[in-house]
Amino acid sequence: xxxxxxxxxxxxxxxxxxxxxxxxxxxxxxxxxxxxxxxxxxxxxxxxxxxxxxxxxxxxxxxxxxxxxxxxxxxxxxxxxxxxxxxxxxxxxxxxxxxxxxxxxxxxxxxxxxxxxxxxxxxxxxxxxxxxxxxxxxxxxxxxxxxxxxxxxxxxxxxxxxxxxxxxxxxxxxxxxxxxxxxxxxxxxxxxxxxxxxxxxxxxxxxxxxxxxxxxxxxxxxxxxxxxxxxxxxxxxxxxxxxxxxxxxxxxxxxxxxxxxxxxxxxxxxxxxxxxxxxxxxxxxxxxxxxxxxxxxxxxxxxxxxxxxxxxxxxxxxxxxxxxxxxxxxxxxxxxxxxxxxxxxxxxxxxxxxxx
Amino acid sequence: xxxxxxxxxxxxxxxxxxxxxxxxxxxxxxxxxxxxxxxxxxxxxxxxxxxxxxxxxxxxxxxxxxxxxxxxxxxxxxxxxxxxxxxxxxxxxxxxxxxxxxxxxxxxxxxxxxxxxxxxxxxxxxxxxxxxx
Numbered sequence: 260x261x262x263x264x265x266x267x268x269x270x271x272x273x274x275x276x277x278x279x280x281x282x283x284x285x286x287x288x289x290x291x292x293x294x295x296x297x298x299x300x301x302x303x304x305x306x307x308x309x310x311x312x313x314x315x316x317x318x319x320x321x322x323x324x325x326x327x328x329x330x331x332x333x334x335x336x337x338x339x340x341x342x343x344x345x346x347x348x349x350x351x352x353x354x355x356x357x358x359x360x361x362x363x364x365x366x367x368x369x370x371x372x373x374x375x376x377x378x379x380x381x382x383x384x385x386x387x388x389x390x391x392x393x394x395x396x397x398x399x400x401x402x403x404x405x406x407x408x409x410x411x412x413x414x415x416x417x418x419x420x421x422x423x424x425x426x427x428x429x430x431x432x433x434x435x436x437x438x439x440x441x442x443x444x445x446x447x448x449x450x451x452x453x454x455x456x457x458x459x460x461x462x463x464x465x466x467x468x469x470x471x472x473x474x475x476x477x478x479x480x481x482x483x484x485x486x487x488x489x490x491x492x493x494x495x496x497x498x499x500x501x502x503x504x505x506x507x508x509x510x511x512x513x514x515x516x517x518x519x520x521x522x523x524x525x526x527x528x529x530x531x532x533x534x535x536x537x538x539x540x541x542x543x544x545x546x547x548x549x550x551x552x553x554x555x556x557x558x559x560x561x562x563x564x565x566x567x568x569x570x571x572x573x574x575x576x577x578x579x580x581x582x583x584x585x586x587x588x589x590x591x592x593x594x595x596x597x598x599x600x601x602x603x604x605x606x607x608x609x610x611x612x613x614x615x
Numbered sequence: 616x617x618x619x620x621x622x623x624x625x626x627x628x629x630x631x632x633x634x635x636x637x638x639x640x641x642x643x644x645x646x647x648x649x650x651x652x653x654x655x656x657x658x659x660x661x662x663x664x665x666x667x668x669x670x671x672x673x674x675x676x677x678x679x680x681x682x683x684x685x686x687x688x689x690x691x692x693x694x695x696x697x698x699x700x701x702x703x704x705x706x707x708x709x710x711x712x713x714x715x716x717x718x719x720x721x722x723x724x725x726x727x728x729x730x731x732x733x734x735x736x737x738x739x740x741x742x743x744x745x746x747x748x
Contacts, residue, residue: 274653289708290679291654478653478679546657546677567656567679574657593659593675593682 262307263402263457267464271474279373281308283477290478294569297446297483298610301408302475303467310375311401311454312382315365316393323366325519326385327358328502330512334360340430340441343510344502345378346521350528351498352505354378355490357443359432367439369403369452371492385520402460406472407450407483409610415440415451418466424451438463445480447487447608485575486568488539488604494549495537495563495577501528504579506537506604533582537563539606539614540576542599545592547576552591555584555601562590570607577604617646617741620712624688625737631712632688632731635719640689643716644676644707647741652678655707660696661718667693669730674717676707687720688731695719 260281268275273284284305286293296302314323323331329343340359344352354374359367370378382395406415416424421435424442429449432441439454455463468474481491490496496505503525513522540547540562547565560580568575580588580601589596602614623631629648633641649655657677667673667687674685696718700706707715732740 285680286653289654291656482679544657545659546682548682567677569679 260308262305263460264305264307264404264464267461268305268474273474273476276477278308278477279375281372283308284474286476286478287474290476290482291569293473293475293479294482296473297408297448297475297479298570298607299409300473301406301410301414301450301471302473302479303464304405304407304475304480305402305464306405306452307402307457307460308372309403310370310372310379311398311403312368312370312379313361313365313396313398314368314393315396316391317364318391319364319366319393322386322389322391322393323358324517325389325391326382328511328519328521329358330514330517331358331360331366333512334358336360337362338427338432340432340443342430344496344507345381346502346519346525347498348520348524349498350501350521350524352492352496352500352502352507353381353498355492355496355507357441359439359441367454369454373493400457401454402457403452403454404460404463404467405444405446405450405452406467407444407446407448409449411448411450412442414467414470414472415453418470419453419463445487445489446483447489447605448483448610481564482566482569485564485566485577486570486605486607488577488606490537490577491564501525501533503528503533504535504537535560535579536582536584537577537579538584539602539604540578540588540590540599541571541573541602541606541614542576542590542597543573545590545595545597546574547590547592547599551576553578553580553588553599554591554596555580555588556586557581557583560584568606570610571612575606617650618712619645619647619734619738619741621734623712623734624731625734625740626686626688626731627740628684628686630686630688638722639694640691640720640722641716642673642685642688642718642720643711644685645737645741646711649708649711649715652676652681652683654679655704658700658704658707658717660698660700661693663693663696665693667691667720676704685717687718689720689722690724691720691722693718694721
């Protein structure tokens with residue numbers, strides 16, 4: 260499949276890769292240059308492979324309270340957003356997502372590309388089960404361009420002639436003509452995600468390009484989110500793992516009065532005790548990769564996401580290791596034990612080292 | 616288009632080999648290979664004195680995206696390694712045929728031509744290789 264911006268990527272001579280059936284740019288020039296552009300200036304990503312879905316109707320809030328692990332009634336104003344997870348009945352993570360309140364009776368969710376079809380089938384099946392009154396509309400007519408970096412807001416305000424964006428708080432979105440602009444992202448920098456009609460995507464992309472915004476591929480997206488300590492679904496999270504095992508217990512709204520899918524299983528898992536945790540590892544003298552074995556003071560674990568941090572100049576990783584693990588550890592890299600250290604993510608915030 | 620200097624010999628695993636005046640063989644990776652790997656961030660160099668067979672894994676190049684083995688084009692002994700790459704692994708990207716050389720082998724035999732590709736053969740190989748992806 261191709262996004263509305265595919266021809267732009269080809270013209271920019273991007274290295275294209277298959278991602279969940281989509282032909283997406285891995286990098287345009289250098290992943291490290293693209294990474295630094297986002298940390299120091301501004302970069303943009305085509306993330307139109309993700310699926311925007313609108314939930315509209317009198318009982319849409321009730322429905323999402325049932326389907327999501329966070330309570331959407333916390334969204335008290337139109338435009339407010341929250342990050343949460345959608346769980347299966349075992350408490351395992353189907354997807355992590357951002358839900359925006361559009362109006363009192365309508366919400367917008369963006370699903371990850373790799374599980375978009377699964378997600379859509381899941382919510383559709385639950386709508387039939389609950390018989391709540393709402394419509395669920397997948398919006399493949401919309402594209403998403405993420406503009407990220409310390410200069411992102413200023414640039415977008417100028418390009419889209421949208422001064423009201425200056426006053427928009429993080430995790431809040433506004434409508435601007437046909438555009439839906441949310442102050443959200445997946446890089447650990449300030450920025451926006453612009454959801455626009457497919458027909459407008461190329462024009463917005465070109466204007467941003469002309470304003471000096473550097474196009475960035477999935478390679479930089481991955482190093483940026485990893486530095487920011489953000490999970491990647493399918494890699495750091497799977498349907499067999501609960502939020503407790505994915506460093507996401509903070510998103511759970513567990514009031515007994517609630518009744519969301521997976522809540523009962525979560526309570527049981529919590530009662531039995533959680534054996535592992537998802538945390539960070541830093542290492543010099545090699546590069547950690549997903550699947551590598553970790554030896555800690557409390558036993559064996561596994562790297563779930565590993566790469567090189569362009570900001571820090573050494574390797575960083577997320578790893579699932581025994582809950583009691585702390586301090587020094589060793590990582591098996593291509594048949595050699597390399598010394599690493601367990602740290603608490605994030606690794607980088609606003610361009611600066613934050614792990615200790 | 617990537618550069619493929621005529622005077623070098625190449626392998627189907629994307630190393631280049633240059634016979635030095637003293638008979639040793641200097642080895643690096645091709646421009647085509649460095650472009651395909653992307654930003655090189657770490658290199659595990661062999662130790663000098665190591666005996667290697669042609670086709671054996673000798674070094675590891677880590678790019679942002681993945682790790683790749685580097686194979687020796689010839690049998691012999693590692694006599695020099697490029698220590699500069701420890702602090703500046705990106706030389707492999709910026710100067711694949713000069714500052715980005717990786718190691719030097721004292722070959723057992725001085726006849727390299729049989730198994731290695733000429734520049735033209737290698738270029739043809741790369742075209743087939745990229746069309747396959």
